[in-house]
Amino acid sequence: MSTPVPLAPPTWALKVEGLGRIYGDPSAASLAGTGPEHGTAVSPATGAVVAAWDVDFDVAPGEALGIIGESGSGKSTVMRCVAGDEIATAGTIALRGVDAGTTNIRDLDPSARRRLRLDQISAVYQDPAAGLNLDVSAGGNIADPLTAIGWRNYGRIRERAAQLLSRVEVPLDRMDDPVRSFSGGMRQRVQIAKALANDPPVLLLDEPTTGLDASVAAGVLDLLRGLLEETGVAAVVVSHDFGVIEMLTRRVLVMQHGRVVESGLTDQLLEDPQHPYSQQLVAAARG
Amino acid sequence: MTTYPTTEMPSTDTAVRRTDRLAGPAPRPGIFDELSKREIRRAVLSGIAIPGYQVPFGSREMPVARGWGSGGLQVTLSLVGQDTRLKVIDQGEDAGVNASNLRRLVVGHVGCEEETDTREADVIQSRHRIPEQPLQDGQVLVLQVPGAEPLAGIVKNMDEQRRMHAEADYSKMWVRLYEDIVHNGLITNAAGYPVLVEGRYVMTPSPIPRWDVPKLNHSEGVTVLSAGREKRIFAVPPHTLVEPLTFEDRPFEVERTPGAACRLCGSDDTYIVQEPGPDGTFSTWVCSDTDFCRRRRAGDAPEVTALEAALAHTREESTI
Amino acid sequence: MRTDITMTTTTQPIADADTGPAPGAVLSVRGLRKDFTLHTIDGRTVGALHGVDLDVGPGEHVALAGTSGAGKSTLLRCVYRTYLTGSGHIWFRTETGESVDIAALPDAEVAQLRGHEIGYVSQFLRSQPRRSVLSIVATAGVARGMDREAAHDAAAAALRQVGIDEQLWDMHATVLSGGQKQRVNIAAGTISPPRLLLLDEPVSALDPANRAAVLDLIARLEETGTAVLSVFHDLDAIERLATRVVVLGGGKVLATGAPEDILRDPSLPLEVAR
Numbered sequence: 001m002s003t004p005v006p007l008a009p010p011t012w013a014l015k016v017e018g019l020g021r022i023y024g025d026p027s028a029a030s031l032a033g034t035g036p037e038h039g040t041a042v043s044p045a046t047g048a049v050v051a052a053w054d055v056d057f058d059v060a061p062g063e064a065l066g067i068i069g070e071s072g073s074g075k076s077t078v079m080r081c082v083a084g085d086e087i088a089t090a091g092t093i094a095l096r097g098v099d100a101g102t103t104n105i106r107d108l109d110p111s112a113r114r115r116l117r118l119d120q121i122s123a124v125y126q127d128p129a130a131g132l133n134l135d136v137s138a139g140g141n142i143a144d145p146l147t148a149i150g151w152r153n154y155g156r157i158r159e160r161a162a163q164l165l166s167r168v169e170v171p172l173d174r175m176d177d178p179v180r181s182f183s184g185g186m187r188q189r190v191q192i193a194k195a196l197a198n199d200p201p202v203l204l205l206d207e208p209t210t211g212l213d214a215s216v217a218a219g220v221l222d223l224l225r226g227l228l229e230e231t232g233v234a235a236v237v238v239s240h241d242f243g244v245i246e247m248l249t250r251r252v253l254v255m256q257h258g259r260v261v262e263s264g265l266t267d268q269l270l271e272d273p274q275h276p277y278s279q280q281l282v283a284a285a286r287g
Numbered sequence: 288m289t290t291y292p293t294t295e296m297p298s299t300d301t302a303v304r305r306t307d308r309l310a311g312p313a314p315r316p317g318i319f320d321e322l323s324k325r326e327i328r329r330a331v332l333s334g335i336a337i338p339g340y341q342v343p344f345g346s347r348e349m350p351v352a353r354g355w356g357s358g359g360l361q362v363t364l365s366l367v368g369q370d371t372r373l374k375v376i377d378q379g380e381d382a383g384v385n386a387s388n389l390r391r392l393v394v395g396h397v398g399c400e401e402e403t404d405t406r407e408a409d410v411i412q413s414r415h416r417i418p419e420q421p422l423q424d425g426q427v428l429v430l431q432v433p434g435a436e437p438l439a440g441i442v443k444n445m446d447e448q449r450r451m452h453a454e455a456d457y458s459k460m461w462v463r464l465y466e467d468i469v470h471n472g473l474i475t476n477a478a479g480y481p482v483l484v485e486g487r488y489v490m491t492p493s494p495i496p497r498w499d500v501p502k503l504n505h506s507e508g509v510t511v512l513s514a515g516r517e518k519r520i521f522a523v524p525p526h527t528l529v530e531p532l533t534f535e536d537r538p539f540e541v542e543r544t545p546g547a548a549c550r551l552c553g554s555d556d557t558y559i560v561q562e563p564g565p566d567g568t569f570s571t572w573v574c575s576d577t578d579f580c581r582r583r584r585a586g587d588a589p590e591v592t593a594l595e596a597a598l599a600h601t602r603e604e605s606t607i
Numbered sequence: 608m609r610t611d612i613t614m615t616t617t618t619q620p621i622a623d624a625d626t627g628p629a630p631g632a633v634l635s636v637r638g639l640r641k642d643f644t645l646h647t648i649d650g651r652t653v654g655a656l657h658g659v660d661l662d663v664g665p666g667e668h669v670a671l672a673g674t675s676g677a678g679k680s681t682l683l684r685c686v687y688r689t690y691l692t693g694s695g696h697i698w699f700r701t702e703t704g705e706s707v708d709i710a711a712l713p714d715a716e717v718a719q720l721r722g723h724e725i726g727y728v729s730q731f732l733r734s735q736p737r738r739s740v741l742s743i744v745a746t747a748g749v750a751r752g753m754d755r756e757a758a759h760d761a762a763a764a765a766l767r768q769v770g771i772d773e774q775l776w777d778m779h780a781t782v783l784s785g786g787q788k789q790r791v792n793i794a795a796g797t798i799s800p801p802r803l804l805l806l807d808e809p810v811s812a813l814d815p816a817n818r819a820a821v822l823d824l825i826a827r828l829e830e831t832g833t834a835v836l837s838v839f840h841d842l843d844a845i846e847r848l849a850t851r852v853v854v855l856g857g858g859k860v861l862a863t864g865a866p867e868d869i870l871r872d873p874s875l876p877l878e879v880a881r
Contacts, residue, residue: 058715060715063715063718111450111453111454114454114456115454133462136462136466137466137469137470139465139469140462140465140466140469141462143458143461143462143465144458144459144461144462145458147457147458147461147462147465148456148458148461152461152534152535153534153535153536154465154468154534154535154536154537155536157465157534176469176470218737219737222737222738226738229746250718251714251715251718263714264691264714265688265689265714265717265718267689268688268689268690268691268714271684271689271690272643272684272689272690272691274644274691275646276646276647279645279646279647280646280647283647
């Protein structure tokens with residue numbers, strides 16, 4: 001018996017190819033007449049919403065990729081499809097941590113897909129309530145992913161939770177307080193700590209500072225930037241805010257009406273945007 | 288009146304005989320028909336085949352209110368025959384009002400034998416206790432379950448509860464235990480302590496005290512748990528691993544009151560409860576299991592209680 | 608007119624550079640064109656560079672000169688890929704000896720080069736988090752492959768050299784003055800010097816004493832073999848640091864030569880403070 005030559009693992013941690021998500025008739029008939037050149041994501045033929053189509057990107061360990069666009073551009077849909085909160089209509093999503101990137105995780109059954117969320121891919125949502133149980137203590141929220149992968153030692157769970165909370169600068173004397181009693185910025189920090197609990201190789205951030213006061217948002221951004229630099233996690237940052245994208249990412253995709261209209265290095269996109277829509281966004285942000 | 292077109296049917300005689308064969312003996316007049324009993328037995332068998340898994344069943348109307356043992360009653364009725372010796376207890380007591388009524392109902396309906404001696408009973412229906420006498424091969428313990436779903440207080444959505452069981456996703460249960468220790472210093476679940484059955488399903492063992500929980504592990508008898516209101520049956524077959532959920536560094540402990548012993552038999556190795564004195568205060572203790580207490584006094588009870596036997600077994604297992 | 612100044616759009620020492628940098632060069636720019644299409648302003652196109660050729664070798668400091676709007680900063684930004692190139696090549700020889708065209712390289716690979724091999728220092732400290740001054744400089748060292756301890760020591764040395772008071776090291780960079788920020792930026796840009804360093808008016812906001820300290824620091828880069836491409840507003844800096852000056856005008860190379868020759872040529876359109 002010959003031993004198969006093992007393939008070199010990919011350099012990316014997450015790779016997305018031809019990702020699409022259509023609400024309504026998923027057939028090709030829904031595509032015509034949608035996209036930036038038609039100024040709509042709604043199919044004139046079928047009425048389906050082509051929320052995202054033909055989205056390609058990859059992210060390397062230690063790298064952060066931004067997705068920017070107005071609400072309704074499809075950026076959050078892309079994130080939810082990658083996270084597994086939604087099932088993509090088309091495309092391939094591969095993680096280096098899953099069969100060295102050879103498996104399309106879109107094909108996994110829902111339960112296997114959910115298991116990936118424990119230690120392969122984590123998400124931080126705009127609304128902390130989406131990622132946390134507000135009635136449970138900060139430590140308890142972190143205990144959730146830890147016990148899910150089999151931690152059964154109370155002392156060690158508390159140690160790990162304390163370590164994570166101090167990393168995100170939540171005072172340890174708040175560790176046993178219900179998250180509901182926390183401020184917005186503090187809740188977001190707990191959500192970040194929970195997302196990092198099992199050291200996932202891929203982290204998805206959906207508008208992580210939207211809705212926070214400017215000074216609080218700045219603090220959370222500082223924290224995220226430090227974490228991205230230190231942990232070597234591959235991150236996808238979805239935001240409508242160039243400030244967030246500029247602070248956290250090196251590369252960025254611009255989405256409009258469900259399509260990627262431009263991609264580039266973040267500073268290049270800000271200094272020398274090519275697509276009319278990107279120029280509009282930058283002009284508005286700089287305005 | 289509408290007339291329907293008729294088709295050629297096989298002779299009525301044959302048809303009747305066929306249904307006879309299908310349905311078993313002719314139905315007895317009364318509260319429970321044979322087909323219903325058969326459905327219950329099927330659910331019990333499914334439960335035994337998948338230890339700890341909650342099997343849905345078509346809970347019937349019983350002449351007791353739901354929540355008063357209607358689930359246990361249906362299982363008992365489907366298991367007993369005329370030659371069965373039936374023991375029914377409520378909080379360990381054969382003479383409790385609820386126990387007496389249920390026993391009278393079954394005996395009157397089936398014509399089986401009443402029994403109070405745990406050793407002699409074939410079927411033991413119980414509310415809130417497992418006898419101190421170790422169960423033997425061939426005995427069936429039927430526990431009445433007011434709430435079958437261990438996840439009920441943790442997630443409200445029943446689809447989500449089912450998904451969590453299907454995927455053995457019990458982290459939220461563990462978070463509950465974690466929070467309990469954080470806020471109370473210990474896991475406060477007193478009755479119905481959650482257990483993991485055969486390493487797979489988390490189950491509530493009905494509101495038995497912690498004292499009785501270890502007895503489920505590697506029991507010689509069969510335990511069937513039935514919730515009439517929630518229409519679920521689940522079971523622990525003999526020699527099944529049943530572990531109370533707890534953290535490695537927070538060992539599971541049973542209730543004990545140092546220095547307390549039964550006023551009647553003097554036992555301090557049985558589950559004892561406080562009784563009201565003539566002055567209305569609770570200062571004395573008695574065995575909850577009245578049969579065992581009586582036999583202890585008569586010198587007719589074993590040295591080793593079911594709990595001690597179970598704990599000895601668990602220790603032996605953990606040293607292997 | 609002096610004979611060692613060539614008034615052409617092609618400069619020497621240009622060798623054939625169709626597939627990589629000219630022999631011995633770290634950076635070879637060939638036929639670089641860049642214009643901007645402004646979709647938000649009736650779609651008009653503004654030309655910036657109209658075919659620029661340029662080489663920078665290891666240890667060489669090439670200063671760009673010319674009037675405002677000549678395309679100096681545009682050229683630097685094209686090399687750093689902050690601007691996309693219209694046409695032409697920007698050949699770069701990597702540490703491993705590989706030739707890459709920055710104009711056509713995938714974004715992710717450009718990002719890699721930026722971390723390790725190409726540095727860019729402008730007068731602005733861009734989008735830095737509220738982290739300590741010392742950690743900003745040390746992080747730049749770690750990005751270029753130093754281990755944390757070595758990066759920390761090197762960062763301390765660099766900050767000392769650019770005259771940042773030790774009391775400021777653990778403060779957030781956001782509270783610093785413009786001149787202090789600029790010096791922190793220089794320290795971060797020159798720690799564990801990259802193969803190619805792009806300097807865009809790095810001393811414009813500094814007082815004379817600090818300016819001298821920073822110029823000293825840049826002068827010492829020559830010894831490390833770093834190739835430097837710079838834009839300075841003042842003549843003294845060019846004269847002191849540059850090994851060669853390239854004069855741009857109207858998006859083209861007007862002249863190239865030694866600083867002492869170029870800077871004294873009254874015929875060249877130089878907008879520098881003398």
